[in-house]
Amino acid sequence: MDPLGPNPQPIDTRATPVASSNTVTRVAGQQAPHVHHIWLVTGPAGCGKSTVAQYLSESLNLPYLEGDEFHPRANIDKMANGIPLTDADRWDWLTLLREESLKKLASGADGVVLTCSALKRKYRDVIRVAPYFSHNVSLHFIYLHAPEAVLLERVGLRQGHYMGANMVRSQFEILEPPTAEETDVISIDVSGPIPGVLEVALIQAKIKMGAGV
Numbered sequence: 001m002d003p004l005g006p007n008p009q010p011i012d013t014r015a016t017p018v019a020s021s022n023t024v025t026r027v028a029g030q031q032a033p034h035v036h037h038i039w040l041v042t043g044p045a046g047c048g049k050s051t052v053a054q055y056l057s058e059s060l061n062l063p064y065l066e067g068d069e070f071h072p073r074a075n076i077d078k079m080a081n082g083i084p085l086t087d088a089d090r091w092d093w094l095t096l097l098r099e100e101s102l103k104k105l106a107s108g109a110d111g112v113v114l115t116c117s118a119l120k121r122k123y124r125d126v127i128r129v130a131p132y133f134s135h136n137v138s139l140h141f142i143y144l145h146a147p148e149a150v151l152l153e154r155v156g157l158r159q160g161h162y163m164g165a166n167m168v169r170s171q172f173e174i175l176e177p178p179t180a181e182e183t184d185v186i187s188i189d190v191s192g193p194i195p196g197v198l199e200v201a202l203i204q205a206k207i208k209m210g211a212g213v
């Protein structure tokens with residue numbers, strides 16, 4: 001299976017003369033193109049992806065795609081039975097998330113917020129294809145991190161979710177925290193209470209939007 005999948009639906013690129021992945025550049029004298037931001041909230045189970053994404057979606061008035069809802073039934077059944085997903089289980093899910101995000105933009109949304117664990121570098125790279133063909137799209141990862149013990153406690157307290165606390169270890173075993181060269185990543189320490197985390201996430205997003213990157 002090709003993890004990069006088929007070409008995404010192109011977004012309107014007419015106003016964008018030159019661009020490369022995640023960098024929207026401008027020819028001198030031309031008006032800056034309108035940038036459509038994809039905010040991808042990432043991190044291991046229980047880090048607060050849904051909590052943060054919901055808030056950003058409401059605050060920025062953008063549609064919200066919950067990544068967990070795009071897993072095939074077989075993946076949900078695996079996780080519910082305490083079996084970690086493999087790379088093979090994740091490729092189609094990752095390309096689907098990328099395509100669904102671009103579809104939202106193509107259908108008129110100004111931007112989109114989505115959740116996806118994106119635990120490994122190569123998973124993030126699958127999503128990074130999105131702005132490659134859609135040059136007025138800017139992709140940002142919002143990586144939420146906290147010590148394993150903190151997330152274990154949060155997942156343990158959570159009721160009625162298929163992902164049990166027994167799965168947290170497996171998430172950390174394969175986690176590849178973003179490196180400094182992954183300059184499209186905003187890292188947020190989510191050890192503290194929710195209001196502070198939400199405030200930081202929104203401020204960071206607004207800084208990026210203000211900078212037009």
Ligand SMILES: Nc1ncnc2c1ncn2[C@@H]1O[C@H](COP(=O)(O)OP(=O)(O)OP(=O)(O)O)[C@@H](O)[C@H]1O
Nearest residue numbers: 045046047048049050051154158163190192193194
């Ligand atoms: N900063 C925080 N402090 C305390 N509790 C939090 C914090 N962020 C989220 N929570 C709680 O932790 C639990 C997990 O949060 P949430 O569902 O948003 O995480 P998630 O990353 O989307 O999880 P999953 O990947 O398993 O779906 C929820 O009960 C949520 O209310």
Ligand SMILES: O=C(O)[C@H](O)[C@@H](O)[C@H](O)[C@H](O)CO
Nearest residue numbers: 044045046068085117118163
């Ligand atoms: O890549 C994965 O292993 C999965 O996406 C998980 O991260 C869960 O879907 C999510 O955390 C819900 O608890």
